[in-house]
Amino acid sequence: MTTHVIPQSVPHTNRQTLLVCFLAALAGLLFGLDMGVIAGALPFLAKEFGLNSHQQEMVVSVMMLGAALGALCSGPLCSRLGRKKTLLIGAALFVVGSVGCAFAPDLQMLVISRFLLGAAVGVASFVAPLYLSEIAPEHIRGSMISLYQLMITIGILAAFLSDTAFSHSGNWRWMLGIITFPALILFAGVMTLPESPRWLMMKNKNALAQKVLMLLRSTEAEAHAELEAIRESVKITQRGWQLFRANSNFRRTTYLGVLLQFMQQVTGMTVIMYYAPKIFAIAGFASTEQQMWGTVIAGLTNVLATFIAIGLVDRWGRKPILKLGFSVMAVCMALMGYMFFIGITSLAQQYTAVTLLLIFITGFAMSAGPLIWVLCSEIQPLAGRDFGVTCSTMANWIANMIIGATFLTLIDNVGSAGTFWLYAGLNVLCIILTLLFVPETKNISLENIEKNLMAGLPLRSIGSSL
Known part of the structure; x- marks a missing residue:
């Protein structure tokens, strides 16, 4: 039993493992950059190409379509080519898409390039957490997968800052093209990575x-x-879809993975990041400069709070942090809804609303943001991991599109207060679902989790020690 006492193991973590995990997590940086950069570039794109509202929506949403298809194709690619080669394909797509956006002569080329970037994001969102879960030892697995989420938040913040810097000149080509440089670094870094030992064994x-x-x-x-x-x-000889059809235990974790990704999206964090300037405007910050700097502060909060998850996930465990995070988000959403209900008229109320927004972001970044990716990579059995993670990653992008497409409609139909109260209620629902179904996987090997699952233990118990 003494070999499983984690505090004794942490100081002896192999440095080579940390380097490998860091290089793999760089995929998250590109993910975040591509998600965040379009917000600042879009007004200049619309002006140069004369884009109407529908065309602007197409430029933004085609990336989501590419991400969904990229995630869908990643499962078979990962299974056939391996984790490393699939991640290399994603890095190459980042390079090609970024260069294409920078030199796009017309709307058609821009849309094609944005689609390729979306495919790269879809591949990265699938492969990087999966690879990290299979490479990292159990005592740092949670923090290493959380490192990927940290890179996403840094990428989003870097995109906001880059957009702000280039906005003075209006140079949208540099806004979109500067991503090429970290994409090339990722490609070179992936070339040095070892293949997953679990894929090699398969x-x-x-x-x-x-x-x-x-x-x-x-x-x-x-x-x-x-x-x-x-x-x-x-x-286990059955794989993927075949295993899903034949094994009810695998179906349970596949459904749980899908549920977890929907839980991450219904917290409301997606709309906070996509529509941050709009929310700051609702809170009474009228000027574009105030809204943009408010968005940067929100992005910085997102980055800093992710360090909480990295520091605590392998100490406190996944489940306690999730319950705390959902509780914080529920309270903040409820209070923000109340403030919008009574009306924000004074400067003190404006800053109170912003404080609640930043506490909400902290609650997400320390819990559901990274830990959903951690759990989705941990709970699937090896023989069905590619299929299970494909389903959960696809669910993330589908939920992302649904939430992003309905927020402004909700604001128009039920009002700001009603919309935020709705998200408060959904966070309470997430607490209940966490209690009922989510396992604690801290310090448990992937193989032990799989044995518990296949033995028929309840989902919330599959993280128990054998």
Whole structure:
């Protein structure tokens, strides 16, 4: 039992493992940059190409379409080519899409390039958390997958700052094209990564899997123990859809993964980030400069609060942090709704509304933001991991599109107060769902989680020690 006392293991984490995880998490930086950069570039694009509202929506939404299709294709690619090569394809798409956007001569080329960037985002959102879950040892797995979410938040903040810098000259081509440079760094970094030992074992490349584990684990004994656990896991011969049809236990975690991604989106964080300037305007900040700097502050809060998750996820566990985060978000949404209901008229009320907004962002960034990706990568059995993560990642993008497309309609039909109260209620629902279905996976190996699942334990118990 002493070999599983995690505090003793943390100081001996292999530095090579940390470097590999950092390079893989860079995919999140590109994800965040591409998600955030269009907000500042869109007004200048609309002016240069004479875009109407529908065409502007197309420029923004085609990326979501590309992301959904990129995520859908990632499962088969990951299964056939491996995690590393699929991530390399994503990095290449980031480069091609960024260059295409920077030099786009017309709307058609811009839309095609944005679609390619979306496909890259979809691949990154699928492969990076999956790869990190399979590379990192269990005592730092949560923080390493959370590192990916941190990179997303840094990317969004960098995009906001970049847009602000280039907005003075109106140079939208540099706004969109500057992403090429980190994309090239990602491509070069991925070239140096080892393949996932779990994928190698599924392909009967046992010697290579052992070599990777010897490189990434602190001791030879630790590497051999993990290798034996993976060897037991790969004995399941059914894969993906076939396993989903045949095995009710795998269907349970697939549905849980989909549910978790919908829970992440219905918190309301998506609309906060997409429509931050609009929300600041509702709160009484009238000038564009106030709204843009408010958005930057929101992005900075998102980055800083993600460090809370990285620091606590492998100490406190996934479930306590999720319950705390959903509770904070529910309270903030309810209070913001009340403020909009009574009317924001004074400067003190404006700053109170902004404070509540920033506390809400903190609640999300320390909980549902990173931890949903952590859990979705952990709960799926090895034989069905590609399929299960495909389903949950697709669910994220579908929910993302639904939430993004309905927020302004809700504001128009039920008012600002009613909309924020609705999201408060959805966060309360998320607390209940967390209590009922979400397992605690802290310090438990992926293989132990899989054994508990296949033994038929309730979903909330599959993270128990064997």
